[in-house]
Amino acid sequence: MNYLRTTVRRFSAMATTTSCSPFTRAVVSSMRKLYPEALADKSFDNTGLLLEAPLDPSRRQKNSVLLAIDLTTAVADEAIKRRDSAIVAYHPIIFRGLKSITLEDTQQRSLLRLAQHGISVYSPHTAVDTVPGGMADWLCDVVTGVYGENKPSQIASCASSNYSAPTYPRPEFAASATQTSIPHARTTIHPSPSTSIPEGFEDAGAGRLVTFNSAQPLTKLIDFIGQGVGLPGGIPIAIPQSKAVDDIHIRTVGMCPGSGSGVLMRGELPDLLFTGEMSHHEALAATERGSVVISLAHSNSERGYLHAVMRNKLLQDLSQRWHAERETALQGALEEDSEVYRDAEVSVSVSEADRDPYGIMVRR
The missing domain is CATH 3.40.1390.30 (NIF3 (NGG1p interacting factor 3)-like)
Known part of the structure; x- marks a missing residue:
C-alpha cells in the first residue's frame, strides 16, 4: 500500500510538470468565454495561449493575472517580481513564425524567462x-x-x-x-x-x-x-x-x-x-x-480599456470559475495535489510598467 501511494505521488508530481497550472487554465477559459478566439481576424492575427509555462510544484505562482498591452522586458520583470501565474498581453508577442528561440532576441528572452518562472502568456488582440x-x-x-x-x-x-x-x-x-x-x-x-x-x-x-x-x-x-x-x-x-x-x-x-x-x-x-x-x-x-x-x-x-472594462470583467468571471473548479477538485483530489487548489484568492491587475513608447516633451 505504501509503495502504491508513493508511486502515485511520484507520477502525480511528474504529470504536473508537463501542464500549466489549473489556475492558468481557468484564466484561458475565462478569456475565451469573454473574447472568443473565433472573433479574431485570423487572416493576419495570432491570438490565444502563446506561452504555456509548465507548473513547478515546488514553486507555485500566485493566483494572479497581469494585464498589459505590450509584453515588454519591463512588463516581464514586473510579472516575475509579482509571481503572477499569467500575463494577458493584448498584442501578441509571437506574431510571425519563429525559427529559433534564443536569449539574444529580447522578446524571446522574455518568453524564456517567463517560462522558467512558470508564467504563461495569453493574447486576445483582435477578438477584443x-x-x-x-x-x-x-x-x-x-x-x-x-x-x-x-x-x-x-x-x-x-x-x-x-x-x-x-x-x-x-x-x-x-x-x-x-x-x-x-x-x-x-x-x-x-x-x-x-x-x-x-x-x-x-x-x-x-x-x-x-x-x-x-x-x-x-x-x-x-x-x-x-x-x-x-x-x-x-x-x-x-x-x-x-x-x-x-x-x-x-x-x-x-x-x-x-x-x-x-x-x-x-x-x-x-x-x-x-x-x-x-x-x-x-x-x-x-x-x-x-x-x-x-x-x-x-x-x-487601447490601454484605458484594460482599466475601465477588462480588469473587472475578467476578475468576475475568473473568480466564479476558479471557486467552482477549486471546490470540485478539492473534493476528489489526492492529498498531495490539494496544495494547488488551496489558495482561494484571485486577483487581476493592470501593469504599471506598460506604456506607449512615445512620450511628449514640452519646451518651457
Missing part, C-alpha cells in the same frame, strides 16, 4: 476589438461622454535643459461610467462573418460608427476623449485647413482601436475618425475630404 462591449465600444463610450473627469497627468521638469521631460507618468484612467452619454445611435462598421460569430455575439465586428442625434462641438468631444483615455493635457488632431477647431461640429464618429485606417478609410468617411494611429498620407486624405482625424499614438487608444 470586435467583441460587443470590447475595445471599439469602449471608444464609443469615451467619445459620447460616459466617463467622468480625470485630473491632468503631472509632467516632471528636467533642470538641465530647456524642455520639460516626461517621466512617463501613468495616465489617470476613468475606471467606471459616471455620467450619461450624449444621445446617439451605434452600429458596427464591418460586421464579422456570420459563420464565425458565436451565439450571443451577433453584433461583433471591426470598428464602430456613432451617429449623434444632433451635431456636437468638436471641442466638447475632445474634452471627453482626453478624460476617457487619460490624456487630458494634449490630443493629436488633424482638421481641414479651411476650418477652425472652435467652428467644427460633429455628427458622425468612426472608431477603431490601434491602427484604424484599414477599417475607417473605406467608403464614405465620418465627420471624425478616432483611432490610435494613421499614416501621414491617410490623415491628409481624410482632411482633404473634409473629415477630422484624432490619432492618439497606437496603444493610447
